[in-house]
Amino acid sequence: MRRREFITLVAGGAVVLPLAARAQQPERMRRVGVLVALAKDDPESVARRETFEQALQASGWTVGRNIRIEYRWGAIDAGRTQKLAAELAALAPDVVLVSSNVVLAPMLQAAPTTPIVFTQVVDPLGSGFVESMARPGGNVTGFTQFEYSLAGKWLELLKEIAPRVTRVAVLRDSTRGPGIGQFAVIQAMSQPHAVELTPINAHDPTETKIRRLAAFAASPNGGLILTVGGTAFDRNVVIAAAAKNQLPAIYPYRYFATDGGLLSYGPDTIDQYRRAAGYVDRILKGEKPADLPVQAPTRYQLVINLKTAKALGLEIPPTVLARADEVIE
Numbered sequence: 001m002r003r004r005e006f007i008t009l010v011a012g013g014a015v016v017l018p019l020a021a022r023a024q025q026p027e028r029m030r031r032v033g034v035l036v037a038l039a040k041d042d043p044e045s046v047a048r049r050e051t052f053e054q055a056l057q058a059s060g061w062t063v064g065r066n067i068r069i070e071y072r073w074g075a076i077d078a079g080r081t082q083k084l085a086a087e088l089a090a091l092a093p094d095v096v097l098v099s100s101n102v103v104l105a106p107m108l109q110a111a112p113t114t115p116i117v118f119t120q121v122v123d124p125l126g127s128g129f130v131e132s133m134a135r136p137g138g139n140v141t142g143f144t145q146f147e148y149s150l151a152g153k154w155l156e157l158l159k160e161i162a163p164r165v166t167r168v169a170v171l172r173d174s175t176r177g178p179g180i181g182q183f184a185v186i187q188a189m190s191q192p193h194a195v196e197l198t199p200i201n202a203h204d205p206t207e208t209k210i211r212r213l214a215a216f217a218a219s220p221n222g223g224l225i226l227t228v229g230g231t232a233f234d235r236n237v238v239i240a241a242a243a244k245n246q247l248p249a250i251y252p253y254r255y256f257a258t259d260g261g262l263l264s265y266g267p268d269t270i271d272q273y274r275r276a277a278g279y280v281d282r283i284l285k286g287e288k289p290a291d292l293p294v295q296a297p298t299r300y301q302l303v304i305n306l307k308t309a310k311a312l313g314l315e316i317p318p319t320v321l322a323r324a325d326e327v328i329e
Contacts, residue, residue, distance in 0.1 A: 027066040030284050033088035033096040035081075035103055040073040044255045048273045052097070055277030061284070075103050085110040095283045097276055100228075101127055101178055108140060115289045117279045118142030119272040122178035122228055124294055133294045141279065141289040143272045144296050145228060145252075150266070151182040152189040154225050154250045157265055157302070159193050161309075161320055162248035165223035169198045169216045169247070171209070171238070173229025182227045202229050210241055217245030224249035226256070235259060248312055257303040258328060262312065267297035301325045 034052075038045045049071070053063060061067040070091055075081035081103055088096060089110040096111060098104045099119045107116060108129065122145045124130045131137035159165060170186055173179030183199060190197050200212050216222055224247045226238060235251075239260045242249040251257065252266040279292055302320075305328040309316050321327060 030061070030067050031091060031093045032067060032069045032280060032284075033091060033093035034069060034071045035075055035084055035088055035096065035098045035107055036071075036073060037075045037081075037100060037103055038073065040071070044253075044269065045073065047270050051270050052273040052277050055274045056281060059277070059281040061281065067284075078102075078106070082106045082110070089114065095280050097280060101176060104129060104140070113139055115283045116140045116142075117276050117283070117289070119276050120145050120228075120267070120269060122146070123148070123181060126181075127177055130294055135290065136292070136294055137290045139289050141292040141294055143275055144294060145267055146297060146300075148181045148185050150300075151185040151227065153265060154227075154252070155186050155189045155193060155195065157263065157320070158223050158225060158248060158250045159195070161250075161263060161304075161316060162223055162312075162314055164221050165248060166194060166221045167196045167198065167216070167219065168223045168225055169200055169213060170225045170227060171200050171202050171229075172227040173202050174199065175203065176229060179227060179229035182229070186225065186227075202227075206234065206237060210237070213241050213247070214245055217247055222247050226251045228252050235261075243308070243311065246312060248314060254301050254303045254326070257305045257326075260308055261305060262308045262314075263302070263304045265302050266300065268299040268301050271299050272297065303328065 036045065053069070056067065063069055070088060070093065072084040072088055075084050085106040088107070093114060095115040095117060096107060097117050097119070098107045101121050104116070104118050104121055116139055118124070118140065119142055121129065121142060124144060125133060129140050155168065158168065170183060172183045187197060198216055200209055224242055226249065235256055236259065239256065243260070249262050251261045251264040253269055254264050254266070257264040275295065282292065283289060302324045303326045304316060304321065304324045306316065307329060
């Protein structure tokens with residue numbers, strides 16, 4: 001081999017070898033935190049987790065290879081939520097996914113500069129989480145639940161499916177803007193529908209809420225609306241209380257109807273986790289939450305449980321059945 005050819009080969013190898021060595025290095029492991037209120041083994045949690053991870057994988061993120069997801073479940077009260085938020089913040093995640101106003105607020109406090117993607121948040125602008133819907137600013141963006149006007153739809157549907165209802169108990173959170181706003185809309189709709197409202201504080205002790213529901217149901221023609229803030233009430237308990245007291249009830253999420261509630265109307269909560277994965281992907285690839293617009297739901301679901309309707313002696317109007325996205329028999 002000629003000396004010039006040898007030098008050229010060695011010089012070429014000096015370039016190729018480092019590139020090959022770098023190609024063999026493992027991918028950088030990114031860390032994502034997830035903080036939710038539901039329990040880990042709740043069927044809704046399982047579905048959300050599967051959807052979120054599948055959507056991430058479709059974008060090139062595989063758990064254990066280039067991404068690690070730190071889940072924290074059961075953020076059901078203020079003390080526990082703050083503790084779990086602090087745990088996640090201490091792990092220095094690249095981005096955090098949260099659900100609901102009551103989870104977002106403590107997570108933002110614990111990690112004021114960490115990118116956060118939210119789902120199922122009501123009025124993020126009015127709640128002070130973002131500067132605008134189009135350009136959120138700061139480190140927070142995500143997906144809203146619905147406009148306040150949807151709360152009026154709950155009353156309309158309840159009257160349509162149970163026209164004899166003239167009194168409605170409303171389980172709501174009276175301590176936060178979203179709970180106050182939802183109740184205000186239901187109040188505005190109550191007069192045209194000739195309905196008298198009885199508010200029940202969702203954060204009262206469970207025994208107190210059960211007693212108040214029973215007392216309310218002692219008079220005839222009652223119904224029940226569970227607002228978003230009212231979901232702090234264990235759903236199995238509230239569904240059982242509605243059944244025991246023969247109260248036609250409407251809920252904001254599908255999983256209440258699948259677990260025995262009469263009907264539900266609200267956003268597709270599983271779809272929000274698919275869409276949230278898209279924002280997490282974009283943030284991991286360098287985009288800023290401040291530049292990602294807050295988005296509204298694209299799908300709403302009307303779910304009717306015919307078995308529960310039969311137990312309550314209700315005949316569901318064909319016009320309502322025709323509009324249902326899912327009918328449980």
